[in-house]
Amino acid sequence: MDATQTAHFRDRLLAQQRTLLAQIADQRGGVMGRAEAAAAHFGHPEDSRAQLATERELEFALDEHETSHLSAIDAALTRIASGSYGQCTDCGTDIATNRLEVAPEASRCLTCQDSAEHHEHHG
Template identity: 55%
Template structure:
């Protein structure tokens, strides 16, 4: 992939990373850690423990999703740095620029992604 295009995606990925980190900080009530945020939430609950547990579960799920997104962003930035960004990690062909615009962290071309999802029982796998 050419340097100007890699730079464009690099800028987009760095902005995405910054946004995800800001979301994580906001969920935690600033710069406090997960344990402190959970304790603070428990203190503010009152008697509605069921709602508190549901909110905690949702918060953990969101944090796990955002953590996975950070890992994907960092991996994409590493691929930019080593010159392999935009190449499918499975077959080595160029990933369509439109796909990268839609998902800058994409590691695979559409064909290989489809195969990977089928192998993992993903969203496109036939229902049994």
Template identity: 40%
Template structure:
């Protein structure tokens, strides 16, 4: 555990990460159960091949949502793994301590505000 966090802060962040992880898992499960939309689109395509573009767009959107949820779940899992290491709460770019308020709002944060802003500006 990072020495910058109190035991109470550590417990709070762990609970928040677990809740966020459950929320993302539920959304991912709903998304994948929604894969019937893709099956439905395939069935519609078989009935009406002229709407192929619309069905391909639906499938691409479903895949993008799935990818986003999987990336979010991975970030939460990574944060849970880091939580019990000395690296948790330290900016991966500059090594400065990430303020607790930032971690409280985004416990999977990897960067301090300045480095995150610079990373977003670069992309």
């Protein structure tokens, strides 16, 4: 992969990273704000606790997904810095450029990704 391609993907990854960080910041302010509003609205301790629990579960689920996506982006940026970006971390072959266009944080070629997902679901 040449420097122009690498710069293109680095810019895309950095943009995704900024967007995710902004979403997380919005949710941190927004989720608790909605929970507090719900607690005030219901006025019943048992209802507000249930509402708060639901809001927190939603926040944790979103955080987990976004945190794993941020980790994948960070890892891809590290691979760019080390010169190994675009190579499958499992088998070492080049990852198809069209796959990187769709998922610039991808660390595996499609064959290795399918294999990894198969093991996760059936392991």
